[in-house]
Amino acid sequence: MSIEEVPATDAAQAAGAKLSPTRSSDDWRTIFGRRLFLTDLAALIVAVYGAQVTWFGLESPDVLARSFVGNVPLSYSVVSAILLISWLIALQIYGTRGHRVIGTGTQEYRLIVDSTLRLFGLVAIFAFLFQVDFARGYVLIALPSGLIFLLISRLVWRKWLSRRRARGGYSSTVLLVGSTESATDIANELMRQPDAGYRVVGACVPTPLIASALPGTDIPVFGNLDKVAQALEASGADTVVITSADELPPARVRELSWYLEPGRKHLVVAPSLIDIGGPRIHMRPVAGLPLIHIETPRFDGGKKTLKRAFDLVSSAISLIILSPVLLVIAMIIRLSSQGSVFFRQERIGLNGNKFNMLKFRSMVVDAESQLEVLRTKRRAEGNTVLFKMKDDPRVTPIGRLLRRFSLDELPQLINVFLGSMSLVGPRPPLEHEVAQYERHVHRRFLVKPGITGLWQVSGRSNLSWEDTVRLDLFYVENWSLTGDLVILGRTARAVLAREGAY
Template sequence: MNDARRSWRRTYARRIWFSDLIVLVWIVFGTQIAWFGTGQAEVAVKSGIVANDFSYWSFSSILVVLWMWSLSLADTRDHRIIGAGNTEYVRITRASVTLFGVIAIIAFLTRIEVARGFLLISLPLGLLILLFERWLWRQWLVAQRKTGRYSAQVLLVGSRRSVTEVAAELIRAPGNGYHVVGACIPSGAIADTIEGTGIPIMGSINAVSAAMDASGADTVVITSTDELPHDKVKEISWGLEAGRQHLVLAAGIADIAGPRITSRPVAGLPLIHVETPRFSGGQRVAKRVLDVTASAFGLILISPLLVFLAISIRLSSEGPILFRQTRTGRGGREFTMLKFRSMVVNAEALLPELAAQQRDAGNDVLFKMKNDPRVTPIGRIMRRLSLDELPQLFNVLGGSMSLVGPRPPLPREVELYADHVHRRFLVKPGITGLWQVSGRSSLSWDESVRLDLSYVENWSLVGDIVIIAKTARAALAPGETAF
């Protein structure tokens, strides 16, 4: 069983290797046949560096081999980057673009005339299909990981508090591929479990090797070093089997994205530099261009749907079509947010009574009720599919909101904020955000804050595009988290 668990990395990498090869053969040779037909087209050579002209069949074969080699050289199948994050996609893109750039330079220097159309079709099409293929593999891998397969079997080592915190985070996101099977803490509380889980504590920090053998763990995660003896981490590292067992250090900082972290060795010490969040003028301009372009195009595209919803609201219940509400935006400034009315007209007057009857567990600031009696029949459908949010595209055009950002809070909610929560006002609130694609109404208050602050700290244009794509998928398949 342990050997099967440990070999999943090789098995998965091998499967990706073969699927990459199939994609590249299909794209490169398919492009050649589409461009030149099935005849014996020749690559013209106008210098003496290459003796004779050679066929495109040979050139395509060499291109496939070099492309596969570039993907391997860039470690695009490394188990440390698969399943989560965008590093895998970035490496594939960089390796592919670099390869074609080198080919273009070599062709220019050696005066080898390769058809530009052949290269201009092969690169973007091959890259697009490669990324799609890897995305499909990732969906399969995440589904497997949710059942405990194709995951690192993790033994947590550190203080009891840090072990509990890290275990909760890893359990919350099984798709990232870390399945916790046990823990070792300084006190060595055998026959005990990590708080809130059924994960066993398997002894003290001196019993790591025995705990790994007993639990079948292949990865040790050091959650903290405060209560560990000097050089204990080195000792644990030296005891691991090279290539089959792995050591991971969990930094005591959360929700910091990779681009802001740089490791720099200084006098033998691996110092980790964490850059402070930067919100440059160029970044704000790029975000605004995306907001204006996408919202304007979206309003034009869905205008028939907007008209249909407006008519449905008017005919189904008394009251205005639009619901206007004061929210707090960037810099703490208040603005009027637009939504399609999904509740009865006197919904705000009924709120205090409902809030006293039922409030989400663990959510001390936001009021969410799964079967809110104030919601109209048409409103229930709109809220489930997030259609009531569509008029906020006008807020985006007007500049008070963004397509992606923290949830726009009510002024009365802001009055209850802790000091650190006010960092969410560094950016404009959004129609969607990490909270929208990570659980929506099922999230607790602390989870909502953590996601919002994570977005603010680590904003990127690519991240916005990814969230928008995930929002579209979540709206089409909302599950039980939308109400």
């Protein structure tokens, strides 16, 4: 059956009129791309010409370049201009301002680093072939400063874009097409992460619902799968997301792609894969079939060795630098309340093995004996498995301050140095918590527990148990050293915000 325009329901038309954007969907992509270009230009001007002035002063010498007519003198101002233009071209070629990479994930940053390093590799080759005698100090200042300025400017723009997307702007408007169950699942995932830049404005399902909305949402249903064309017009959507393939055979998907306006309407196919990290997904066209290869997670080899080396060096340096802070905190705890400075608690770690986790004591000495009484009298905050209480009476005044800024966790650097923990990983659980785990949750033990992790930077104790498990398993299946560095960076922000810290 072909896709034809037929009238949508009155309710859906009304909802579509309300959600339809006031300007074309490509406007935000074009405008935001121009803004990125201008800030990239400003960042590189400051870096390149700043390096020139820093190294040579206001009077810079000429540099000689060999050509077929002999040595050609070039002013460093000209060299800086050529480098600046080449840098902007490299950023464009690598698609660092493309709307598919901006605003979420690490690909935008990776492309900036990759394009910059490759550009300077070409500069080095050019300098060797044409015997251009660049001042090394000039290059060594321009390269890292330009890269840092670019990354900082993109980070600032990402914060700005995130706020706009949280309010529904600067996003692709999405029409979901597929089964009710798959459309609802995809809608919930996209609404959970507005930073991704996909705002769902409607859906078409095989059997329209009486309520005219996807279950548990206010997303209008515009009818069955034959009403996709009219639904696009009514909703103002610029992107069609196919959420399941059973209802749409290949011929109908191809027909739908023909209907979409080239360059202004987009087609996305969402496979039945959730919480799979991008680096594990590879697309390979075979005989006209877009086959998706999913790499199985590996927990050994070079990556594991590199992670352990990073943990060992980082924890050793951190312990040395923070030793005065650790000593002051220990003295304050000793003087403010009776009992030991450290709190040792048995936790479950790698492969289900037990270890003693260290923390600065933030509770009264007999806190463990009071736990069962609190369980019966007070309702735990956060989720059903992890017992957390915002106003826990067992916490000492000094302990409350330590917890607010996560200073009580610092002794765990000793656990990291000794090898029972990692800097980044799932939260180390208690034995009685493990007894409540479903079978799939035990996959958390395939990697070492961490001082910080996705759980800690995504809401901590405010998260439900289901979200806690989802984040931990996502980390286990998709961990990488780059991802660890990103989580460590987000940890500093989470600690300062103190969200979910109690």
